[in-house]
Amino acid sequence: MTNEIKNIGKSVSRRQVLKTSAGLGALGFALSMGITPALAADDLVALVHTQAAGDNGPVDSMIAELKKLAAEKGFTARTIYAKDPATYETIFRTLGEAGATVVVSTFNEVAEPFKAVAPTFPNTKWIQLFGDAFEPPIANVISVSYDYYLGCYLSGIFAAHVSSTGKLGFIGGISIPSINADYNAFKAGAMSVNKDIKVSVAFAGSFQDPAKGLEVASQMYADGIDYIQTDSGATDGGIISAANEKMGRMVSSLDPAQFELGPKSIIAIVGLDFGSSLANEAAAALEADWVGGKHRSTGLGTGVIDFILSPLFKEQGDADINAKSAKAWAEIEKVRAAILDGSLNVPFSTEL
Numbered sequence: 278m279t280n281e282i283k284n285i286g287k288s289v290s291r292r293q294v295l296k297t298s299a300g301l302g303a304l305g306f307a308l309s310m311g312i313t314p315a316l317a318a319d320d321l322v323a324l325v326h327t328q329a330a331g332d333n334g335p336v337d338s339m340i341a342e343l344k345k346l347a348a349e350k351g352f353t354a355r356t357i358y359a360k361d362p363a364t365y366e367t368i369f370r371t372l373g374e375a376g377a378t379v380v381v382s383t384f385n386e387v388a389e390p391f392k393a394v395a396p397t398f399p400n401t402k403w404i405q406l407f408g409d410a411f412e413p414p415i416a417n418v419i420s421v422s423y424d425y426y427l428g429c430y431l432s433g434i435f436a437a438h439v440s441s442t443g444k445l446g447f448i449g450g451i452s453i454p455s456i457n458a459d460y461n462a463f464k465a466g467a468m469s470v471n472k473d474i475k476v477s478v479a480f481a482g483s484f485q486d487p488a489k490g491l492e493v494a495s496q497m498y499a500d501g502i503d504y505i506q507t508d509s510g511a512t513d514g515g516i517i518s519a520a521n522e523k524m525g526r527m528v529s530s531l532d533p534a535q536f537e538l539g540p541k542s543i544i545a546i547v548g549l550d551f552g553s554s555l556a557n558e559a560a561a562a563l564e565a566d567w568v569g570g571k572h573r574s575t576g577l578g579t580g581v582i583d584f585i586l587s588p589l590f591k592e593q594g595d596a597d598i599n600a601k602s603a604k605a606w607a608e609i610e611k612v613r614a615a616i617l618d619g620s621l622n623v624p625f626s627t628e629l
Contacts (some may be wrong), residue, residue, distance in 0.1 A: 320352035323384040325359050332511035332533040338552030340450045346556050363391040373398030379562045402562040410572035412416030417569040424576030426462035428547035430623045431584035432529045433466025436504040438605035445476045446502040450484035450509035454627035459508050461626040481512045540589035580618050
């Protein structure tokens with residue numbers, strides 16, 4: 278599906294869509310996506326995802342939850358893979374012209390296209406997942422950020438307890454402020470347990486490069502690191518593959534769908550449930566009392582962000598590591614509670 282723009286129930290090749298867009302303009306582009314003016318009277322909810330499906334993570338989760346929500350609520354759903362940033366604005370404008378009720382898109386790269394298009398279509402509700410607040414606010418736009426760094430802090434505490442080498446790693450997709458903060462929180466959590474622990478960081482340069490993830494993780498494990506926290510989207514696949522090569526290598530990744538990819542290596546996840554977040558925001562946007570112009574920060578205790586142990590690792594993972602894990606969990610629960618009640622403040626630091 279990486280080279281397709283997909284509607285639930287139909288798909289066309291990306292080359293065909295781009296050719297249509299260039300040659301026939303917005304109407305032809307709309308038709309190529311299965312979006313026609315006749316849909317304007319319906320509730321059309323579209324997900325425009327900027328990373329490819331098939332990631333066993335955020336994109337797959339969002340598509341599945343949108344499809345499920347459409348069946349429950351009875352609206353028309355569309356999923357569109359926007360691979361090329363040059364097409365973002367055209368796709369959003371086409372959806373607005375088609376009378377879309379709700380348009381959901383992902384990550385900071387869609388912020389400028391949202392600014393350009395959303396005010397032109399005030400009757401469409403626009404939702405940016407994993408984005409910063411708009412300044413000034415846009416009346417029909419909501420942005421959502423995630424306090425993923427809090428889960429990474431818990432992972433760091435846990436890693437310090439289960440590591441036998443005292444060497445930990447963190448692999449991000451790209452060095453951006455939010456991911457830098459995730460690394461700093463992971464390191465801070467680990468050092469709160471053992472101030473002498475060693476924590477290394479590396480960036481793959483992409484959120485969609487499993488081969489680079491495999492390369493970077495393999496080098497970390499070869500250097501004696503035995504626990505890696507990922508923060509790299511589909512690049513996680515290569516990191517997990519490297520962990521699977523030898524018993525005793527541990528990885529904490531992103532999504533429960535990844536558990537089965539490494540039942541003896543994925544010990545936990547810092548879960549960010551993009552699917553649940555999309556479902557929450559889209560369902561709210563379909564209500565008559567929805568109000569835009571806001572930013573939501575989503576963290577622990579919301580059902581979207583949490584640090585979660587893998588049930589498969591409990592069954593199939595190393596017995597000694599599982600024993601350490603069980604002993605560490607009481608502290609994880611204690612720290613989580615302190616974060617939630619405000620007695621513990623985890624710094625959000627974006628500087629490496």
